[in-house]
Amino acid sequence: MLEERDSHLKLTTSHKKRTVAAPWFLTGLGDPYQLEILPGSKACYDPNNKILHVRDNERGISHTVTPSVRVRLDHEQDFHDIDFIDLEDATQNLAGVYINEGVLSFEDHNRFEFSNTLMFQSVCRLLASPVFNPWTELPRIRNENAFYQCDLATGELWLNPEMEDAPKNVDKVHSHIVYLSFETSEPIPCWNKDTRHDDILPPGRYDAEVIKSDHDTGDVITIKADGWTADRSNLYTFHIPFEPLYELIQSGAVPAGDFGYRVPFDPRGHADMALRATQPPPKGVFGKLFKR
Incomplete structure (x- = not known):
């Protein structure tokens, strides 16, 4: 007691x-x-x-x-x-x-x-x-x-x-971005969480959330998104490196929609x-x- x-x-x-x-x-x-x-x-x-x-x-x-x-x-x-x-x-x-x-x-x-x-x-x-x-x-x-x-x-x-x-x-520096949406017709290398292998993100529109960022800088490292295979036979969860995707977004090759941000x-x-x-x-x- x-x-x-x-x-x-x-x-x-x-x-x-x-x-x-x-x-x-x-x-x-x-x-x-x-x-x-x-x-x-x-x-x-x-x-x-x-x-x-x-x-x-x-x-x-x-x-x-x-x-x-x-x-x-x-x-x-x-x-x-x-x-x-x-x-x-x-x-x-x-x-x-x-x-x-x-x-x-x-x-x-x-x-x-x-x-x-x-x-x-x-x-x-x-x-x-x-x-x-x-x-x-x-x-x-x-x-x-x-x-x-x-x-x-x-x-x-x-x-x-x-x-x-x-x-x-x-004091962790949180990533300012929480989620984003984007649409791609470009092949984007990623990792398939379900098959546990490297993969290519199929073309389509995605709603993604940040799952990994740098503790000291807040830079986003990895996002995840769910998507169907090309023949729509399987729904997978893809882990996508953020930096190459963001470069495509900035260049206009991959249109981006909404961004969600953290609240202080x-x-x-x-x-x-x-x-x-x-x-x-x-x-x-x-x-x-x-x-x-």
Whole structure:
């Protein structure tokens, strides 16, 4: 059993299995998510400050949801995730940080660009709060074989110097392009994911997405697109080197349609909003006035 930290949350202990929902915690379909509370678990539903918090101290599981962030800690499964939520659409996660079996990773949903450093520091600020992390113990970090090295207590983030072909900067430069459409009658060398062999992209119109880019420059390296063979007998997934394709697009040999681009995201505002909402109320006369 983990050692609990003191917090101002007014917790109630459930003696039977039940669920709790909040209008700011929605499923992808827009319905209130039914968060499970097991017997012996503690919960807090604060509609004024918009805080939903459930913790199971015996298993080391907590779930804290505000309109701007969602923090789930699971020491039993050794999996922890922190998601930043779209303030205009509560069904959408913007970006996140995951710690799976002690290994740190960043989730951009192939839509956002952000600073890894700012993302990690924002997560550390959240985990320093007894609301978002109700225990004295932080998630376990295993640095020895991980790509990103970190210390949750100090907020330090660095790259593993032992990794082969390691990038130069801890802050990944995301490719600006997310997807594009193009039409080709030119033979374009590619790799067929299904046959696992080099191939030629058949003539046609394609909707493609970026699957690989340079960590330090953001230059797109590889895109992927689905397409039929010439006799339309098989549908394959093709991995296409981007640079020669882009040269054909620039020369006009391959007409291009829509380009989709990443959206910049700064997690600090979302973390600030969540931490302000979870601060203990002022004490004394001003505190009473504040509650009215």
